[in-house]
Amino acid sequence: MYTCSLDRMTDKIKTFSKYGDAGHGGITRYSLSPEAKLAREEFIKRMKAIGAEIEIDDVANIYATLPGTDPGAKRIVTGSHVDSVKNGGNYDGILGVMSAMEVLETVAENNIPHKHPLTAMIWTNEEGSLYPPAMMVSGIVCNDYLPPEIAKNFKYENMMKSKAMEEHEGSAKTFGEALDASGYKGDAKYRLSPDKYLCNFEAHIEQGPILEEAGNDIGVVDCVLGMFNYSLKFTGFAAHAGTFPMSKRHDALYAASQALCYLHDEIDKLGRPELVYTTGEIYCHPCVHTVIPDEVEFSLDVRHEDPKVREQVMEIVKKIATMKWAGCDCEIRENWKRDTVYWNEKLVGYVKSAAEDADISHQMIHSGAGHDAQFVAYMLPTTMIFIQTKDGLSHCEPEYAKPEHCTSGATVLLNAILKADEDFE
Amino acid sequence: MYTCSLDRMTDKIKTFSKYGDAGHGGITRYSLSPEAKLAREEFIKRMKAIGAEIEIDDVANIYATLPGTDPGAKRIVTGSHVDSVKNGGNYDGILGVMSAMEVLETVAENNIPHKHPLTAMIWTNEEGSLYPPAMMVSGIVCNDYLPPEIAKNFKYENMMKSKAMEEHEGSAKTFGEALDASGYKGDAKYRLSPDKYLCNFEAHIEQGPILEEAGNDIGVVDCVLGMFNYSLKFTGFAAHAGTFPMSKRHDALYAASQALCYLHDEIDKLGRPELVYTTGEIYCHPCVHTVIPDEVEFSLDVRHEDPKVREQVMEIVKKIATMKWAGCDCEIRENWKRDTVYWNEKLVGYVKSAAEDADISHQMIHSGAGHDAQFVAYMLPTTMIFIQTKDGLSHCEPEYAKPEHCTSGATVLLNAILKADEDFE
Known part of the structure; x- marks a missing residue:
């Protein structure tokens, strides 16, 4: 059993936190931005320093490889992303990259024998903060292996046309243009593929409060929850706030508020504490204080492992669409849905026994959030490791994971990979 | 008793509807825009044609005056505005201007004797669509007479700095710059004032469904309703939609929805059908489908004649601020409030008896909306006349008033003015 270095991990956290430092403890590091390039350069510099070979594919993914003892063996890959949301934290994504670096650095430093590269x-x-959608590039690379209804949203040609958010001035106009200008457009032959790669691991902060509350440093992830995303639109009609009697109004915001409360009441009746659902977006038209809103739409994101439970929620949503709300009609639209993606059982087992061997506190956990790993899982055997997150906060500047926990995560990752190196076929 | 001309009124409606025609039956005619200048030129042309003298003050108000028989008599004024909201209708504001023109044209055509100019x-x-706030210029002109808490919001110097909405490309940057560039910046000595003016009438579409429903063509307006405007802000904390358990959430949108429904329930218990209240605006942060909202704010506009009833609503709002909503705090902010403004009783009487004399169906009515007349009322004896509005719609392209009703409105306005000419001191 090998352990990773707390000092080296702490140094990496400190170093990478500078690239895009937003001045309040967190970062803004959009993909392919100057800040992201600094992080990429740092990665390449450190990986070259341990003798790893660098490859870059045509969608700017970077691969740093240490050769193994078996020249014919496929590679074992681990990694994550260096880009962040606006005013995000120092852990989401980058911790998976730093953990991968730490694994290779520990292997190199200790000359740990391994068959597979x-x-x-x-x-x-x-x-996808600057160029939507999220998980764009894993969607491109794994496209041939994804279910058709997901694959169609990630076609290479369309993704290259993805426009940068307007608020980000001075940015290239499309993802394709940013890619061309980045200096990181390499060769498609280096893309992750089942021909060359055996299996995939991704370490990531939990982004929830479950591990912290249970006092466990590490989560052994078994799946990414299935989910669906709907929009609920309420249509009434606009009229003047001062001149239109209450009894004649068809107020779309009152309608949406009633329906949102009803939604909570009905879903709560299902008695499923592990179900999560979120109404994160709301749009109101015309959104003027003197005008009764004629159109209000809110989003609904629902996640649960069991498709039967998701189906029960969908029934409630469909029922809402048949009802009148403050005199308004409700129309629902399915934006997307995806099934629960289960990790490879053998790989999950390696993670679990690696944590046991190292005597690191751990528990089984689901991933509620989406990650590149979930697209890779359609192409390669894959699993994930979660690291305890302070207060469950992520996608914000106070996002935090202790260096000790980050190092424990890397240790579990290293030993799980070594088990795969010996055992996995 | 004199009557106005349906043909002439119909021609005016047709002509002015061209200036800013937005292609869907309505207009976009921002103040001082090229479209608004066309309407101003048309007004001047037609008023000069009947021998009226044109004056323009330093904030671009235009006055067209027919002399009376008494050289020392103060003027009787009537008018409204030619500017519209974005994609507004062909009646709000401009009908009051067309009615004023129609009155002077009828007087000129029939050589109707009158003492007062x-x-x-x-x-x-x-x-205030392009340069907020609404009623900017009447707020400037009547500033010395307004209650201090209103007056402070309409100081000349500040109003000149009002910035154009960014979405209106190519516009001048501030109201002051637009005014300088307009060619309509005249002399402050022409401003409406009690020295030169006796009293003020404004004709306007009702903007509500009350007259249509009662089958009355004309509303004899007695007051503009007192109102208050509050913001209610709910603060929780943001977390990831997929990873954060329901039981630990402090969801600001759920909080706002619950409070909005509670507000309706409690206000409805007051049993005041004539009370109107509107939650027209809602803002959600960060408004991302995968993030639990941490801050949601909605506006509340409340209008009623009786200050005691408004106070009862304010008590409910204050109570909401003391309660917890879905684990979130609520903070309230008063944006503005104003008392009910009652019109001059004598002038209201002239309008009523003018409608009776002409056998035009009418009823007493309050104004729920604000108008320039309500600021003028602090300076000069003032009243208003409402014209039936189809379906109560206004501030939208389907806004409509029948030419017959518009002409009836002008006839009532003309005869009320002639009564004031004889009787008012």
Whole structure:
């Protein structure tokens, strides 16, 4: 059993936190931005320093590989992304990259024997913050293996046309243009593929409060929850706030508020504490204080492992669409849905026994959030490791994971990979 | 008793509807825009044609005056605005200007004897659509007479700095710059004032469904309702939609929805059908489908004649601020409030008896909306006349009033003015 270095991990956290430092403890590091390039350069510099070979594919993914003892063996890959949301934290994504680096650095430093080449990887544009959608590049690379209804949303040609958010001035106009200008457009022959790669690991902060509350440093992830995303639109009509009697109004915001409360009441009746659902977006038209809103739409994101439970929620949503709300009609639209993606059982077992061997506190956990790993899982045997997150906060500047926990995560990752190196076929 | 001309009124409606025609039956005619200048030129052309003298003050208000038989008599003024909201209708504001023109044209055509000079007036920037706030210029002109808490919001110097909405490309940057560039910046000595003016009338579409429902063509307005405007802000904390358990959430949108429904329930218990209240605006942060909202704010506009009833609503709002909503705090902010403004009783009487004399169906009515007349009322005896509005719609392209009703409105306005000419001191 090998352990990773707390000092080296702490140094990496400190170093990478500078690239895009937003001045309040967190970072803004959009994909392919100057800040993201600094992080990429740092990765390449450190990986070259341990003798890893660098490859870059045509969508700017970077692969740093240490050769193994068996020249014919496929590679074992681990990595994550260096890009962040706006005013995000120092851990989401980058911790998976730093953990991958730490694994290779520990292997190199200790001359740990391994048959398979080991690859640390940076995924491009996971967040999709500047160029939507999220998980764009894993969607491109794994496209041939994804279910058709997901694959169609990630076609290479369309993704290259993804426009940068307007608020980000001075940015290239499309993802394709940013890629061309980045100096990181390499060769498609280096893309992750089942021909060359055996299996995939991704370490990531939990982004929830479950591990912290249970006092466990590490989560052994078994799946990414299935989910669906709907929009609920309420249509009434606009009229003047001062001149239109209450009894004649068809107020779309009152309608949406009633329906949102009803939604909570009905879903709560299902008695499923592990179900999560979120109404994160709301749009109101015309959104003027003197005008009764004629159109209000809110989003609904629902996640649960069991498709039957998701189906029960969908029934409630469909029922809402048949009802009148403050005199308004409700129309629902399915934006997307995806099934629960289960990790490879053998790989999950390696993670679990690696944590046991190292005597690191751990528990089984689901991933509620989406990650590049979930697209890779359609192409390669894959699993994930979660690291305890302070207060469950992520996608914000106070996002935090202790260096000790980050190092424990890397240790579990290293030993799980070594088990795969010996055992996995 | 004199009657106005349906043909002439219909021609005016047709002509002015061209200036800013937005292609869907309505107009976009921002104050001081090229479209608004066309309407101003048309007004001047037609008023000069009947021998009226044109004056323009330093905030671009236009006054067209027919002399009376008494050289020492003060003027009687009537008018409204030619500017509109974005994609507004062909009646809000401009009908009051067309009615004023129609009154002077009828007087001129029939050589109707009158002691007092009669002035038709265009107010600048009533809507404040491009340069907020609404009723900007009447707020400037009547500033010395307004209650201090209102007056402070309409100081000349500050109003000149009002910035154009960014979405209106190519516009001048501030109201002051637009005014300088307009060619309509005249002399402050022409401003409406009690020295030169006796009293003020404004004709306007009702903007509500009350007259239509009662089958009355004309509303004899007695007051503008007192109102208050509050913001209610709910603060929780943001977390990831997929990873954060329901039981630990402090969801600001759920909080706001619950409070909005509670507000309706509690206000409805007051049993005041004539009370109107509107939650027209809602802002959600960060408004991302995968993030639990940490901050949601909605506006509340409340209008009723009786200050005691408004106070009862304010008590409910204050109570909401003391309660917890879905684990979130609520903070309230008063944006503005104003008392009910009652019109001059004598002038209201003239309008009523003018409608009776002409056998035009009418009823007493309050104004729920604000108008320039309500600021003028602090300076000069003032009243208003409402014209039936189809389906109560206004501030939208389907806004409509029948030419017959518009002409009836002008006839009532003409005869009320002639009564004031004889009787008012």
